[in-house]
Amino acid sequence: MQKDYIYIILADDDEDDILFFTDAFDELKINTKVNSFKDGEELMNYLNKDNALMPNVLFLDLNMPKKTGIECLAEIKASQKMSDIAIAIYSTSASDDDIEKTFVLGANIYIKKPSDFKKLKKVLSEVVAINWQYHTNALNKDNFLLRL
Amino acid sequence: MNNWFKSTLFLKIILLLSLFVILVIGGLTFRHISNLTSSTEVVVKTYKVNLELEQIISYLRDAESGYRNYIVTKDTFYIESYLNAHKKVNNSFLNLRNLIKVNSEQQENLKILNKLTDSLFSSFAESKVFVKNDETNTETFKTLFFKEKVIIDSIRRQSMVMFQLENKLLNERQKEFQSDLKFTPLFFYVVLLIMLLLIIIAYTKISNNLKNIKAKNDQLLIFKESTNQSEIIGKHGNWVWHIDSDKYVYSDNLYRLLGEEPQSFEATFDNFLKFVHPDDVGKLAEDLDKMIDVEELPFTNYRIIQKNGTIKYLKAYAKSFYSDSGQKRLLGNTSDVTDEIKSILTLEERNLELEQNNKELSAFNYAASHDLQEPLRKILTFISRLEEKESNNFSDTGQQYLEHIKAAASRMRLLIDDLLQFSRTNKPDKEFVNADLNELFENAKQDLTVIISEKKAQIKIATLPKATVIDFQIQQLFLNLLSNSLKYSKEETAPIIKIYYSKVEADKEPILYKAPQSHYHKITFTDNGIGFDQKYAKKIFDLFNRLHNKQDYSGTGIGLSICKKIIQNHKGFIFANGEINVGSVFTIYLPVN
Structure with missing residues (x-):
């Protein structure tokens, strides 16, 4: 399906974070469409629908009720239909365990939520601009965590 | 043992020698006595021969005088005594022949003598006819008479010859005997001396052995007593099982371990089993059976119940060995390990508690700092x-308040970050890898690029080695030490940070007197910062400990605690040296391998 915008999905249970996220894309003035889900189950229900529009980038919080980000990641990577979605882990923590686990499960990049709105905008614009084909081929443990 | 064996061998040899000497003495004595006897026999024989010879002479004389009396008186009564003498002479000849049977020379002599006497008697018989016929005055009778005298003389000579020969023989025998007799006492004396010497040697040896045995006995007594004492103090007892005769011997303290008076019941396995905890009886019997077959077995543990109901934990060990006579025995040692087991149980319990506490604390720390991050991030x-959006709507005071809120929130973030870091450092299950310390240092330096260029800091570093470390922790350590030096730099002076490296032997570093390893990587961080008073050298590693107020320096008091923790995780050492307004030196020691 051809579309003239970048379709972005955010799965995060925190309303404030959703607000920052959408605000940031609004201010970025990139042609994007942001769709958000409040937990993992909602996200998976959406993605599993037959006619669901697959996002260009999926931002996945790890700590969510009902279904955690890790569970969603595993399910997505196991499904033929969804396995091509570029997944950016979007989490408050950047613990070694979490980074290791999500890298192994096949996430494409790990973003630690910034505590500065300017930084947030910068991070998001960079992530959206990534050529995923190229990025994924060169992906390793060291460049998995996005550093600014 | 060897000595003892030698000594018995020695005594055996002495005994054999003594027996030999006694046999020699006996043999010699027997020989001498039989020599003596034969010598005596020879003497007696000689005397008998002499006696017989003299008797012959005397009988002949009787015969001659009887014959002469007959010639003078012509009384036939004298013929009787003459005939008697003849008979006796013949008897003596028979005796003599027996006595000199072995001597051929004497036999020849005897034959001659016999002939002479025969011719004398035949001449007597001849002349008797003349007397009867009264022709004694005839020339023939006179000739005959004269002839008889000549024969008697010859007989005397001949018997003298025999007599002398016999005496000569006797002398020879006696000489031989004398020389034997002279030599014998000396020989006996020498042999007796040897005998005496042997007895003395044997006596010294035996008394020496006895002395040794006494000393050994004394030692054994001491050993027994000390074993007794050590059994009481060490709470153990020993037992011997003579397998072939199925007899047991229990030491006194084994009874005490069972809560009984020493030797208060018969030492048998069944009696012992009465004390064993019912759940452990089967296992113990099985283990004991195994001990018979196998030379050595690991310890067996079981419980016993004393008569007063106290349960004790016992640990037994046994080893089989053979006596000199080849009888198999099992020597065992049983000790009371109740206290040990109880303290191990308590220790295990405490450890578990501690581990639990630690885990909870760690989880709490992690969760607290992690969960605190989220609202804080939002505030920021x-x-x-x-x-960005509303600053124009604030008054100046409002602007200032906003600045203060921002500073406080930033500081809180710093604290939470450091706490999180600290709690991560606390997790023990980290992987050691062989890492190039130069690379880790470069990474740490990269993280500080901004502040390094801001402060125009110079960093001079020696070539670091490769080491087996938890890589990200060592990187954190370098980062903390570097940022510490950068943070506490003098305001007007560009920081100069120098890092030295050397591989050292623990023995040659006095400060490492407690070090368990022999070699260490010694890395020294020196700076020209504000330094600190040396009396705080230990305190600065304590959690939340700060030497400066937070308005001047933005530390959280966690950074160096993390350093210390990391170094502890690596079983290394960290020391700080400071001089106010001169700088500080941090020295770390990491074990080689």
């Missing part, structure tokens, strides 16, 4: 939103 983001 909202502040940045306010600054």
Whole structure:
């Protein structure tokens, strides 16, 4: 399906974070469409629908009720239909365990939520601009965590 | 043992020698006595021969005088005594022949003598006819008479010859005997001396052995007593099982371990089993059976119940060995390990508790700092939103308050970050890898690029080695030490940080007197910062300990605690040296391998 915008999905249970996220894309003035889900189950229900529009980038919080980000990641990577979605882990923590686990499960990049709105905008614009084909081929443990 | 064996061998040899000497003495004595006897026999024989010879002479004389009396008186009564003498002479000849049977020379002599006497008697018989016929005055009779005298003389000579020969023989025998007799006492004396010497040697040896045995006995007594004492103090007892005769011997303290008076019941396995905890009886019997077959077995543990109901934990060990006579025995040692087991149980319990506490604490720390991050991040983001979008709507005071809120929130973030870092450092299950310390240092330096260029800091570093470390922790350590030096730099002076490296032997570093390893990587960080008073050298590693107020320096008091923790995780050492307004030196020691 051809579309003239970048379709972005955010799965995060925190309303404030959703607000920052959408605000940031609004201010970025990139042609994007942001769709958000409040937990993992909602996200998976959406993605599993037959006619669901697959996002260009999926931002996945790890700590969510009902279904955690890790569970969603595993399910997505196991499904033929969804396995091509570029997944950016979007989490408050950047613990070694979490980074290791999500890298192994096949996430494409790990973003630690910034505590500065300017930084947030910068991070998001960079992530959206990534050529995923190229990025994924060169992906390793060291460049998995996005550093600014 | 060897000595003892030698000594018995020695005594055996002495005994054999003594027996030999006694046999020699006996043999010699027997020989001498039989020599003596034969010598005596020879003497007696000689005397008998002499006696017989003399008797012959005397009988002949009787015969001659009887014959002469007959010639003078012509009385036939004298013929009787003459005939008697003849008979006796013949008897003596028979005796003599027996006595000199072995001597051929004497036999020849005897034959001659016999002939002479025969011719004398035949001449007597001849002349008797003349007397009867009264022709004694005839020339023939006179000739005959004269002839008889000549024969008697010859007989005397001949018997003298025999007599002398016999005496000569006797002398020879006696000489031989004398020389034997002279030599014998000396020989006996020498042999007796040897005998005496042997007895003395044997006596010294035996008394020496006895002395040794006495000393050994004394030692054994002491050993027994000390074993007794050590059994009481060490709470153990020993037992011997003579397998072939199925007899047991229990030491006194084994009874005490069972809560009984020493030797208060018969030492048998069944009696012992009465004390064993019912759940452990089967296992113990099985283990004991195994001990018979196998030379050595690991310890067997079981419980016993004393008569007063106290349960004790016992640990037994046994080893089989053979006596000199080849009888198999099992020597065992049983000790009371109740206290040990109880303290191990308590220790295990405590450890578990401690581990649990630690885990909880760690989880709490992690969760607290992690969960605190989220609202804080939002506060900070909202502040940045306010600054960006609403700063024009604030009064100056409002602006200032916003600045203070931002500073406080930033500081809180710093604290939480450091706490999180600290709690991560606390997790023990980290992987050691062989890492190039130069690389880790470069990474740490990279993280500080901004502040390094801001402060125009110079960093001079020696070539570091490769080491087996938890890589990200060592990187954190370098980062903390570097940022510490950068943070506490003098305001007007560009920081100069020098890092030295050497591989050292623990023995040659006095400060490492407690070090368990022999070699260490010694890395020294020196700076020209504000330094610190040496009396705080230990305190600065304590958690939340700060030497400066937070307005001047932005530390959290966690950074160096993390350093210390990391170094502890690596079983290394960290020391600080400071001089106010001169600088500080941090020395770390990491074990080689």
